[in-house]
Amino acid sequence: MSDANMIARWRNPLFLWGAKREVDELPTIAFRSHQDIWNETRESKAELLPVGRLRYYYKWPGHGTATWNRLRYWPSRRRVLRVRGEYNPKTLRREKTITDKRPIWWLLGLIALALGPLFTPLGIQNTLLTAASTFAIYAAISLCWMLIIGTAGIYSLASYAVVGTAAFCSASLSVKFGVPWWLLPPLGAVVGLVFGGIIALPASRLDGFYYALLTLGLNELCRVYFTTSPVFGAANGGLFGAATFIPEAASQLVRLLTSYYACFALLLATLLFYRQVNGRRVGRILRMAPEKREAFAEATGVNFRRARVQVFVLSSTALGFIGGFYAANFGGVAFSIFNFDTVLLGLGMLVIGGIGKAEGAVVGTLIVVLFDKFFITLGPIRLVLIGLIMLLASLYLRDGLFGIKAQFRNWRDKKKSERRSTRAEKGGEMLPEEATDAHDKNEVYRRRFDKMQREYFKTIVSPELIEEHRRAPQGQHSEVLERLLIYFRGQPQVDKYAITAVEPFKAYRIVGLSGHRGVPPRVVEDKIYTTPEEAYHAVFLRRVQDLLES
Amino acid sequence: MDIWFVISNAIVLACIYGTLAIGVSITWSSLGLLNLAYGFIFAFAGYGAWLVSQHVSDWGPVLLAAGILIGALGGVLVCAIAFIPIHDKPNYTIRGLIATLAINLLGTQGLLWWFGPRSKTLPEIFGGWKISLSGMVLTADKVGNVLTSILMLIVVLRWMQSSRRGLEIRAMMMNPHAASIVGIGVRRTSFYVMAITGGLAGLAAVLLSQTYYISPFGGLTPMIKGVSIALCGGLGSVRGAVIAAIVLGLNESITTFAIGGQYVLITQFLFIIAILLVRPRGIAGILDKAREA
Numbered sequence: 001m002s003d004a005n006m007i008a009r010w011r012n013p014l015f016l017w018g019a020k021r022e023v024d025e026l027p028t029i030a031f032r033s034h035q036d037i038w039n040e041t042r043e044s045k046a047e048l049l050p051v052g053r054l055r056y057y058y059k060w061p062g063h064g065t066a067t068w069n070r071l072r073y074w075p076s077r078r079r080v081l082r083v084r085g086e087y088n089p090k091t092l093r094r095e096k097t098i099t100d101k102r103p104i105w106w107l108l109g110l111i112a113l114a115l116g117p118l119f120t121p122l123g124i125q126n127t128l129l130t131a132a133s134t135f136a137i138y139a140a141i142s143l144c145w146m147l148i149i150g151t152a153g154i155y156s157l158a159s160y161a162v163v164g165t166a167a168f169c170s171a172s173l174s175v176k177f178g179v180p181w182w183l184l185p186p187l188g189a190v191v192g193l194v195f196g197g198i199i200a201l202p203a204s205r206l207d208g209f210y211y212a213l214l215t216l217g218l219n220e221l222c223r224v225y226f227t228t229s230p231v232f233g234a235a236n237g238g239l240f241g242a243a244t245f246i247p248e249a250a251s252q253l254v255r256l257l258t259s260y261y262a263c264f265a266l267l268l269a270t271l272l273f274y275r276q277v278n279g280r281r282v283g284r285i286l287r288m289a290p291e292k293r294e295a296f297a298e299a300t301g302v303n304f305r306r307a308r309v310q311v312f313v314l315s316s317t318a319l320g321f322i323g324g325f326y327a328a329n330f331g332g333v334a335f336s337i338f339n340f341d342t343v344l345l346g347l348g349m350l351v352i353g354g355i356g357k358a359e360g361a362v363v364g365t366l367i368v369v370l371f372d373k374f375f376i377t378l379g380p381i382r383l384v385l386i387g388l389i390m391l392l393a394s395l396y397l398r399d400g401l402f403g404i405k406a407q408f409r410n411w412r413d414k415k416k417s418e419r420r421s422t423r424a425e426k427g428g429e430m431l432p433e434e435a436t437d438a439h440d441k442n443e444v445y446r447r448r449f450d451k452m453q454r455e456y457f458k459t460i461v462s463p464e465l466i467e468e469h470r471r472a473p474q475g476q477h478s479e480v481l482e483r484l485l486i487y488f489r490g491q492p493q494v495d496k497y498a499i500t501a502v503e504p505f506k507a508y509r510i511v512g513l514s515g516h517r518g519v520p521p522r523v524v525e526d527k528i529y530t531t532p533e534e535a536y537h538a539v540f541l542r543r544v545q546d547l548l549e550s
Numbered sequence: 551m552d553i554w555f556v557i558s559n560a561i562v563l564a565c566i567y568g569t570l571a572i573g574v575s576i577t578w579s580s581l582g583l584l585n586l587a588y589g590f591i592f593a594f595a596g597y598g599a600w601l602v603s604q605h606v607s608d609w610g611p612v613l614l615a616a617g618i619l620i621g622a623l624g625g626v627l628v629c630a631i632a633f634i635p636i637h638d639k640p641n642y643t644i645r646g647l648i649a650t651l652a653i654n655l656l657g658t659q660g661l662l663w664w665f666g667p668r669s670k671t672l673p674e675i676f677g678g679w680k681i682s683l684s685g686m687v688l689t690a691d692k693v694g695n696v697l698t699s700i701l702m703l704i705v706v707l708r709w710m711q712s713s714r715r716g717l718e719i720r721a722m723m724m725n726p727h728a729a730s731i732v733g734i735g736v737r738r739t740s741f742y743v744m745a746i747t748g749g750l751a752g753l754a755a756v757l758l759s760q761t762y763y764i765s766p767f768g769g770l771t772p773m774i775k776g777v778s779i780a781l782c783g784g785l786g787s788v789r790g791a792v793i794a795a796i797v798l799g800l801n802e803s804i805t806t807f808a809i810g811g812q813y814v815l816i817t818q819f820l821f822i823i824a825i826l827l828v829r830p831r832g833i834a835g836i837l838d839k840a841r842e843a
Binding site: 155201202205206207208209210212213214216217218220221224225228229340341344345347348351355379380381383384386387388390391394395398399 | 767
């Protein structure tokens with residue numbers, strides 16, 4: 001930097017008086033306004049990236065009479081859509097933002113499910129409608145199971161055991177005593193209530209995983225019992241011949257459609273049930289007592305254990321109802337409902353969609369049933385594919401498909417803050433957490449100003465400057481050197497360099513001041529300087545070195 | 551039905567299921583992973599031993615060694631897929647459980663697809679001799695099964711007590727966090743653990759193939775029995791698992807003798823539920839401290 005900046009020259013005002021060791025002119029760096037330096041130092045060197053987020057929410061207009069006119073669930077005051085109203089900061093116009101669009105998606109999806117069968121291509125109508133009614137029943141089961149796992153937080157793997165037991169009991173009653181089809185679901189509900197009541201007993205005492213393993217065993221127990229018991233038709237792979245609501249005489253299309261719409265109605269009813277349990281008092285209580293925070297909930301007087309068992313028994317009853325419906329829909333039930341793979345697929349439905357969300361249960365069921373029932377020609381490969389999806393979902397997704405959004409945002413924010421921290425610079429400045437602890441807040445600003453000063457002085461140190469100081473440590477200096485010396489002199493006393501006379505006019509030595517009264521200075525180096533000028537210059541060199549190293 | 555036959559059967563099954571249960575227990579307590587891919591490892595080792603018997607040799611010790619090695623390989627595979635990527639991620643326990651279940655589904659269906667639904671049989675490992683002891687007839691496979699599984703268990707437990715690696719595993723069983731602080735690598739140790747427990751599952755697979763067939767889903771019942779024994783004994787405790795295996799084996803033989811074979815599972819689960827209601831952490835709740843979930 002020396003040659004390029006040394007265009008300006010400094011004229012010594014004292015030269016005309018003929019003082020000793022004064023020179024007429026010296027090369028110096030060009031004058032720069034301190035304002036420029038200040039501005040330059042204050043200027044952010046960070047690359048200017050687009051900051052903030054795109055406003056991707058559609059802003060609906062709305063003011064006047066329409067502001068308070070909201071869609072509500074009759075007769076309650078609950079709103080269908082969560083709408084946030086605000087004033088646009090630029091235009092000051094009143095705007096509305098729909099913050100939660102899930103009701104809209106639910107409505108569209110349910111309309112699609114309701115109208116879908118009318119638009120199926122003829123060739124695959126049979127497969128598709130069978131798969132669709134299976135989907136609706138399994139989605140209902142998944143929703144109830146989601147209540148148990150997600151809302152109540154009980155890792156029960158016995159849901160299909162409840163469904164199967166209810167289905168087998170009601171079907172056998174129908175076969176033996178000719179119970180009409182409309183009695184099967186209530187009978188199943190009673191069976192589910194009893195079964196749920198029995199297995200709820202250990203649920204309140206056992207830890208999550210112990211209970212999962214226990215219910216896995218219970219499922220196996222049910223499978224072995226029902227397959228070996230002669231009462232339930234061990235010979236033909238299941239119990240069939242129960243009363244059904246599907247008209248025998250009608251054409252196949254009518255029967256499939258009847259079955260589908262009945263299952264769809266069951267799905268709607270289960271969705272309502274989910275909402276009633278999860279969105280109301282019990283669900284709220286349980287949301288207050290998530291895993292590892294039970295103690296807090298208990299301390300605030302929330303009886304979460306009772307709420308858990310309530311949800312569990314309610315869901316088991318609903319599962320029993322679905323089991324009875326299952327028997328009435330298919331005219332019986334096969335032993336495969338107790339298979340370990342059925343449980344696995346059911347768990348896969350929950351995990352792929354995301355635990356704790358109704359939409360997760362339904363969409364996860366849709367995906368699994370699509371692979372399992374629609375691509376049935378693929379053979380065992382389709383189950384391998386489902387297993388693969390399940391594995392990938394559990395390895396990479398924290399909370400299933402519907403948790404992707406939150407997970408992606410977390411990841412993006414993490415990356416953002418990482419990049420921000422690599423851009424930030426620190427040189428003697430206080431970090432935010434230090435600054436909050438500092439007693440004297442002036443120190444924060446002093447340190448920041450000091451850093452700026454040092455940054456500037458580092459740019460002006462040059463061999464010429466050092467040479468100028470060596471030639472005349474005292475007396476008139478050029479403007480730049482004078483600034484540097486003033487900065488050095490203004491430093492605090494602690495560890496400031498000083499000169500001590502070992503023997504006047506003969507021997508001098510550099511010491512570091514302690515800065516405390518009564519504490520003697522420490523010796524910095526052993527070197528003895530013969531003249532004070534040499535010692536002055538040595539101190540200057542040390543200070544310059546410290547400056548450049550800081 | 552002869553009571554001695556029932557009792558000897560129960561002892562044999564208890565030995566084999568106990569082997570599995572100790573595997574489940576060790577995995578849970580050291581890695582915090584509930585390995586439900588055990589059924590797959592079991593079937594994998596069984597098919598591996600069958601392939602060895604078809605193509606290499608059908609001499610008993612070779613088959614046993616092949617089963618153990620292939621089981622260990624399966625364990626390492628499960629560890630690499632389901633443990634290594636997520637062991638430091640949020641919701642690890644439930645995600646690990648589901649990942650191993652997914653591996654189980656994937657693996658058993660893959661075996662079904664590759665080998666077909668027909669089950670396979672292994673040749674007799676211990677020969678066909680019999681001995682009679684005061685009215686009790688002991689066949690070769692029973693004696694062999696009991697001796698081999700007890701021998702293997704003793705070897706594994708001795709190894710865990712006396713070797714450097716065993717010390718690492720035991721340190722991780724006591725407190726995984728502290729173990730990682732003093733320089734015991736979680737990932738490296740997890741491979742040892744899974745290899746050993748996989749080897750135990752492989753051994754159990756070869757031994758059980760003397761009584762049952764090898765099929766893709768044949769590992770399910772042993773896994774559930776092993777898991778329920780581990781559960782009853784208290785997850786994470788070897789002593790608890792041994793006691794539970796003996797108790798449940800006795801229960802099985804008594805039930806079979808007194809009321810009939812089809813009620814075994816029912817009495818077994820009533821028994822387990824009763825134990826867990828009294829001791830929510832299993833029998834080991836009395837013996838030693840199990841890992842906190």
